[in-house]
Amino acid sequence: MQAIPLNQSPRPSLVWLRDDLRLDDNPALNAAAKEGPVVIIYILEEGAGTGRPLGGALKWWLHQSLKSLASDLEACDLKLLLRRGDPKTIIPQLAQAIGAKTVHWNRRYYAWSKLLDSAIKSKLNTIEINAISYKANVLSEPWEVKTGAGGPFKVFTPFFKAAQPLCDTWAQEAISTPKLFGFDAFDYPSERLQDWALHPSKPDWSGGLAHMWQPGEVGAQKRLEAFLDGPIKTYQSDRNVPGIDGTSLLSPHLRFGEISIRRVWLAARNAMAIDSTLTKDGQHFLSELGWREFSTHLIYHFESFPDESWKTPYRTFPWRHDPITLRAWQRGQTGYPIVDAGMRQLYQTGWMHNRVRMIVASFLIKHLLQDWRLGEEWFWDTLVDADIANNAAGWQWVAGSGADASPFFRIFNPMTQGEKFDPKGDYVRRFVPELTKLPDAFIHRPFDAPKELLQHYGVTLGQTYPHPIVDHDTGRKRALAALASLKEQHNGEEA
Ligand SMILES: Cc1cc2nc3c(=O)[nH]c(=O)nc-3n(C[C@H](O)[C@H](O)[C@H](O)COP(=O)(O)OP(=O)(O)OC[C@H]3O[C@@H](n4cnc5c(N)ncnc54)[C@H](O)[C@@H]3O)c2cc1C
Incomplete structure (x- = not known):
């Protein structure tokens, strides 16, 4: 040069x-x-x-x-x-x-x-x-939002209460694309994108991703418009239903900054100002953007947050080492349909519905008793929206080891979660085609179906679809016993 x-x-x-x-x-x-x-x-x-x-x-x-x-x-x-x-x-x-x-x-x-x-x-x-x-990548700088004592927040609700006015003010200052002039005097050599080998080859497994996503600024803008045209209106209820597109699907675009967080915030605020029936749903959407701000706040103030349990007692949790069940989880072969559907959605499309992220994470951490960091690592490799802050915060929320986390003893039951949020089994049928024909009553619990019924619908457990890799009740009790032993180790300290 x-x-x-x-x-x-x-x-x-x-x-x-x-x-x-x-x-x-x-x-x-x-x-x-x-x-x-x-x-x-x-x-x-x-x-x-x-x-x-x-x-x-x-x-x-x-x-x-x-x-x-x-x-x-x-x-x-x-x-x-x-x-x-x-x-x-x-x-x-x-x-x-x-x-x-x-x-x-x-x-x-x-x-x-x-x-x-x-x-x-x-x-x-x-x-x-x-x-x-x-x-540019957040609405509130981590050092701008402070508790009364001047420190960082550790609980979401007061954090968001303090952050929201800053978000509103900052969002007003969004700026359009400037007139850009190149620098003619310098003919700089550039490396070639194709030489970076970012696009997979041998094999090219990206077909499912390409089918679902349009990376780039135009694709991001289209996603935002589509969200404002429909899903925002029923966001509060539909955001929990994995069988429908009830959320914005903006996460990978935000991850790469293809759309500014100010634009997204402002667009939701404007939609709410025009249509007062959107108040509740719009506010819920803003609070999810708030969780993104909170995750950044956490990793900024607690630098080891992405790498180790934030609550210190969890750093000595008696995790199991079991590569076989880990592999079954990664491949969507656990024998629990909602878990398998989620893990296959992830593998095929590079994205997973938030409700299902919580279910699969709970299953790995609690039913399989495996270190949350193994799940975080797998998500890091397979998610198109993988983000250091949101990923670690999501995993530690489920593990109970994070700030303002769900307690460890709250163990999702994969059958009842499936029945509540995917009652007709639409989501499971889309990603676990071997169970498509099962009646709704058994779509989330094929192992409870009579053998003849399974046979009638072409399902043979252990052959066409796996037996559960762990019994729900056994897994649950084992997880609670591990928690009790952790508490004992730390003299009853809240874990
Ligand atoms: C175990 C686990 C791991 C996760 N890993 C990631 C990750 O790597 N990257 C990521 O962006 N999100 C992660 N999330 C949060 C959430 O699942 C995704 O942000 C959401 O599903 C993205 O879909 P969406 O854009 O349609 O979300 P919407 O519901 O439309 O929300 C709009 C935006 O708000 C933000 N947001 C929503 N929920 C959360 C949340 N709980 N925490 C932080 N930000 C949120 C995202 O930027 C999202 O795009 C994780 C959640 C869990 C439980």
């Missing part, structure tokens, strides 16, 4: 895109565009201190999303520069080579990213280049 003679051209700004793959309402991009020409880079981060490598489903999404972003930029006569490696080296080198005045980026909140960003900032400062970061 050759440095350009600085006297020949106005100095550009460098924009480093990360989890904010959009042009609309992008504070870093907007600030850079105000200064003059821009150079835009995305780095596939590798090297010491660059965080957890992306899982397979995230890689697939990233490939499509970068393709879409590059083509949106091309329409503005701009290139997306791609580099793979350590941002601590790449950003200062590139900024210097193009004679950048300033480097702009939007903030991330993980422990490693805070260190990375400050290392890069000081490197840039030593070569007299400014570095400015912005709030």
Whole structure:
């Protein structure tokens, strides 16, 4: 890469895109565009201190999303520069080579990213280049929402009460795509996206994902519009029904920042202002966005939250080591239809309904007594919305080890959960086709059906569909016994 003679051209700004793959309402991009020409880079981060490598489903999404972003930029006569490696080296080198005045980026909140960003900032400062970061991925910065005593919140309801006014104010400041000018003087070489091998091959397992999703800013906008056109109206009740599309399906778009959280918040608020019948459903939706804020708040203030149980007694929980049942859970072969449907939905589409995420997580942690981190790892590899904060918060909520979590002793019964939230078995039938013909009464408990009935409908347990890998009652009692032993170990301390 050759440095350009600085006297020949106005100095550009460098924009480093990360989890904010959009042009609309992008504070870093907007600030850079105000200064003059821009150079835009995305780095596939590798090297010491660059965080957890992306899982397979995230890689697939990233490939499509970068393709879409590059083509949106091309329409503005701009290139997306791609580099793979350590941002601590790449950003200062590139900024210097193009004679950048300033480097702009939007903030991330993980422990490693805070260190990375400050290392890069000081490197840039030593070569007299400014570095400015912005709030873009959340509505409330983790340090803006404080308890009366000035500390972080550990309980959701008071957190959200304090955060909501900030969210409302900040959402009003959403900004449209700025007029962008490229930096003609510097013909920078870019790596080729296809050389990053993010898209799976040999085999290409991504057909189900491609069928369901349209990664990129346009796809995100379409999802938001579809949600506002329908599901928001019945969100409060339908969000719990996995057999229908009752939620926004925005999570992977938010994960990659293809739509700004301000836009989503504002769109829901505006819909509620126009139609007063939406008040309850809309407010419930805002509170789910609030859980996203809360998860970020937690990982920012409690840096080890993604890696270990937040409540210390749980760090010595007597987990079982059992790769065989873990594998059966991962593959959707547990013999419990709602669990298997969820795990297969995940594998086929890269997404799972929230209610079912709670059921499958409870099953792994409690019925199978396996460390929540094994489930978190599997979700990290298979979810298109896998997010360090939301994933760890979701798993620790179910495990009872997190902040404001569901207590461990609350063990979901997979049959009654299925019967309550999927009463006609629509969801199970979609993802567990071998049970399609079973009558509703047995769709969530084939093991309770008379043998002749199963035979009549072409089901042979142990052959066409597995026997339960653990008996519900036995699993439940074993989990409660493990909890009791943990309490004993910690002298009765609430676990
Ligand atoms: C074990 C477990 C693991 C999870 N892992 C993830 C994950 O890796 N990434 C992820 O985005 N969500 C995760 N969730 C939260 C939730 O399941 C998903 O955000 C939701 O299902 C996404 O679907 P949606 O966009 O249609 O949600 P909607 O109901 O339409 O909600 C809108 C948005 O609010 C946010 N949101 C909703 N529920 C939650 C929640 N409970 N916690 C935090 N944010 C929430 C998401 O950004 C979501 O896109 C997990 C939940 C559990 C129980």
